Amino acid sequence: MYAVAQVDISICSATSCRLCTQYCPEANTILYDNKRKTAYIAVDRCKGCELCVGICDNIAKHRAIKMVPVTDVHDGFEMSKYGFPRNGR
Amino acid sequence: MSLATLKVAPGFMPYMPKEYQDLVEKGPYGRQVKVSELGTFKEILEEHPMCAGCAMTLFIRLSMIGFPNPEHTIILGTAGCGRLALTQASIPFVYGNYCDTNAVASGLKRGLEIRFPNQKKDVVVMAGDGGLADIGFAHVMHSWFRKEKFTTIMLDNEVYGNTGGQESGMTQKGMVMKMAPLGKRFEKMDMLGLAKTAGVAYIARIAPTNPNRVVSTVRKAVMVAREIGPSFIQAYTSCNIEYAIPTPKVLDDARQVEKDRYGFLEIMTDEAKAYLEQIEPKKGAKAKEVAE
Ligand SMILES: Cc1ncc(C[n+]2csc(CCOP(=O)(O)OP(=O)(O)O)c2C)c(N)n1
Numbered sequence: 001m002y003a004v005a006q007v008d009i010s011i012c013s014a015t016s017c018r019l020c021t022q023y024c025p026e027a028n029t030i031l032y033d034n035k036r037k038t039a040y041i042a043v044d045r046c047k048g049c050e051l052c053v054g055i056c057d058n059i060a061k062h063r064a065i066k067m068v069p070v071t072d073v074h075d076g077f078e079m080s081k082y083g084f085p086r087n088g089r
Numbered sequence: 090m091s092l093a094t095l096k097v098a099p100g101f102m103p104y105m106p107k108e109y110q111d112l113v114e115k116g117p118y119g120r121q122v123k124v125s126e127l128g129t130f131k132e133i134l135e136e137h138p139m140c141a142g143c144a145m146t147l148f149i150r151l152s153m154i155g156f157p158n159p160e161h162t163i164i165l166g167t168a169g170c171g172r173l174a175l176t177q178a179s180i181p182f183v184y185g186n187y188c189d190t191n192a193v194a195s196g197l198k199r200g201l202e203i204r205f206p207n208q209k210k211d212v213v214v215m216a217g218d219g220g221l222a223d224i225g226f227a228h229v230m231h232s233w234f235r236k237e238k239f240t241t242i243m244l245d246n247e248v249y250g251n252t253g254g255q256e257s258g259m260t261q262k263g264m265v266m267k268m269a270p271l272g273k274r275f276e277k278m279d280m281l282g283l284a285k286t287a288g289v290a291y292i293a294r295i296a297p298t299n300p301n302r303v304v305s306t307v308r309k310a311v312m313v314a315r316e317i318g319p320s321f322i323q324a325y326t327s328c329n330i331e332y333a334i335p336t337p338k339v340l341d342d343a344r345q346v347e348k349d350r351y352g353f354l355e356i357m358t359d360e361a362k363a364y365l366e367q368i369e370p371k372k373g374a375k376a377k378e379v380a381e
């Protein structure tokens with residue numbers, strides 16, 4: 001079992017922060033939806049490093065990202081299934 | 090690879106892999122993407138097998154945003170961790186032998202200038218500290234002495250990461266590594282000083298603590314190499330495996346190391362400085378600057 005990042009959309013969308021998208025070491029893994037104004041995770045790309053949690057908690061001070069067991073993710077976005085999202089999610 | 094080269098005949102598009110279609114339709118080509126746009130366009134870098142939370146991965150990802158013209162860029166790499174990601178990008182990658190990256194880059198750049206007289210092609214070497222400061226050292230130095238016009242980026246994780254923890258010339262004195270059990274006996278090499286002595290036009294030392302700064306530094310280095318002369322970036326890109334840094338702490342480590350000994354530093358020739366001021370007139374980078 002491994003953990004992946006999950007963004008609490010209600011917290012994130014109240015900000016226009018985007019900081020985690022800039023510090024994630026992986027390409028196109030934390031995506032940003034301009035319509036819903038929130039970051040969200042491509043679950044199949046997240047390696048679970050937790051760097052984004054530190055950025056969101058300590059630098060952005062929003063505490064919007066938590067690590068969750070991958071089996072607890074419901075309706076997560078998977079890049080390999082859908083490809084790069086065209087108009088937000 | 091230019092967007093025109095990337096595009097396939099319309100009839101073929103539905104049969105191309107999703108990743109490929111995404112690049113053509115949502116890729117960063119033909120415009121200068123900004124760091125704040127990350128997450129909203131298809132990046133040139135794909136999935137790759139580098140370790141979770143590796144700072145080198147972050148640096149490589151940001152560098153690819155920094156390339157001023159990714160569709161006309163060629164990367165030269167070699168054995169070492171970085172190539173695991175560099176090979177998974179929509180930028181042609183030439184795999185040099187472990188040591189000869191800067192010799193191959195010299196020939197490649199000269200060849201490209203002859204083959205494409207009307208299109209500037211940017212050549213960028215990206216390799217580890219072992220690849221550049223140890224075994225490739227002579228080739229690196231001579232490419233600088235010859236004033237070859239390409240960029241050398243050292244992914245300085247201060248260890249041979251890919252082969253499991255041997256000391257490199259860039260490892261700090263006293264550091265105990267898996268395969269340096271007594272601790273390293275010599276000082277970290279002063280590659281910045283050597284670059285300055287060799288007359289490199291733009292030299293920078295950076296840690297990946299500020300994405301915008303990584304992007305602008307890479308952009309400056311590539312632009313100077315295009316017009317003025319060789320450029321060199323020495324980037325702290327910690328190996329969380331060999332230095333046992335828990336991945337959530339990778340950026341804390343980078344910030345601490347930056348504060349203690351790896352602060353942002355730019356050294357450039359008067360010519361490079363004048364050129365950069367001309368292309369980016371209002372930008373005043375807050376680096377300690379040493380004009381020659
Ligand atoms: C001529 C030659 N010698 C040795 C090797 C074995 N080798 C592969 S990767 C590597 C170390 C890479 O260290 P570094 O360049 O610092 O990059 P890192 O993996 O730390 O990013 C070595 C010694 C090789 N591939 N070729």
Ligand code: SF4
Pocket residue numbers: 139140143144145170246250251327328329330331
């Ligand atoms: S071994 Fe070290 S440098 Fe190589 S990918 Fe893993 S963390 Fe990065």
